[in-house]
Amino acid sequence: MKLGPIGKLFQIPTTAEVTPELNGKLMAVIYKSHFARVGAPTRGIYDAIRLAPKYGICPLCGQRSVGSVDHYLPQSLHPIFNLTPVNLIPSCTDCNKAKLAKVALTAEQQTLHPYFDDLGDERWLVADILESNPLAIKYRVRPPSYWTPVLAERVKHHFEVMGIAVLYAAQAASELADISHALVKLGNSGGASAVRSHLYEEFASRLASDKNSWKTALYESLCLSAWFCNEGFRLVN
Numbered sequence: 001m002k003l004g005p006i007g008k009l010f011q012i013p014t015t016a017e018v019t020p021e022l023n024g025k026l027m028a029v030i031y032k033s034h035f036a037r038v039g040a041p042t043r044g045i046y047d048a049i050r051l052a053p054k055y056g057i058c059p060l061c062g063q064r065s066v067g068s069v070d071h072y073l074p075q076s077l078h079p080i081f082n083l084t085p086v087n088l089i090p091s092c093t094d095c096n097k098a099k100l101a102k103v104a105l106t107a108e109q110q111t112l113h114p115y116f117d118d119l120g121d122e123r124w125l126v127a128d129i130l131e132s133n134p135l136a137i138k139y140r141v142r143p144p145s146y147w148t149p150v151l152a153e154r155v156k157h158h159f160e161v162m163g164i165a166v167l168y169a170a171q172a173a174s175e176l177a178d179i180s181h182a183l184v185k186l187g188n189s190g191g192a193s194a195v196r197s198h199l200y201e202e203f204a205s206r207l208a209s210d211k212n213s214w215k216t217a218l219y220e221s222l223c224l225s226a227w228f229c230n231e232g233f234r235l236v237n
């Protein structure tokens with residue numbers, strides 16, 4: 001697991017067994033029916049891992065609730081790491097399913113590991129406004145200069161595997177529908193500048209809480225868009 005902090009876990013060869021007596025199937029039984037079983041003495045460790053994320057939010061998508069503990073290196077291919085704490089990561093059901101037993105053959109194909117991968121403190125999530133009727137929001141990754149090319153590819157790959165752009169776009173559409181009535185009211189009384197200042201305050205508040213949440217990216221784009229503040233806010237469907 002020394003390969004974790006340097007982003008090279010994909011180099012660990014897969015194995016079918018731990019020892020000739022302890023194969024993958026038996027390790028899976030030990031994990032499910034003993035380690036993670038409700039009431040087992042080790043269940044406290046399982047729960048500590050599952051409940052570790054702030055607000056119970058899945059660290060892989062940053063949106064849905066944690067449902068279970070996932071094996072970063074799949075248990076079917078790496079039974080030797082079946083009970084290794086750094087290989088056990090909290091995950092929502094959808095991210096768990098999306099990842100399943102996908103094997104990374106290159107460094108770029110590795111999804112992000114919440115314990116090892118640090119994306120830093122700069123903004124990297126962007127919400128593009130598609131100036132259409134009804135308007136739409138499209139999310140993408142904008143790698144900061146200090147990311148290595150491999151990390152940039154990994155984040156993009158992670159986004160794709162977990163379906164994050166689609167997930168965030170749906171959340172953004174719902175958020176826009178929620179604020180639409182208030183924006184139209186504000187636009188009617190104070191015009192584009194009132195809409196812009198309101199959206200800027202919303203952006204600043206989200207930024208203070210999380211620099212790269214879908215909400216921060218959304219409100220940033222909304223307040224910066226002259227099109228949205230002038231007329232786009234009336235095209236929310």
Ligand SMILES: [Zn+2]
Pocket residue numbers: 058059060061062063064091092093094095096
């Ligand atoms: Zn998730």
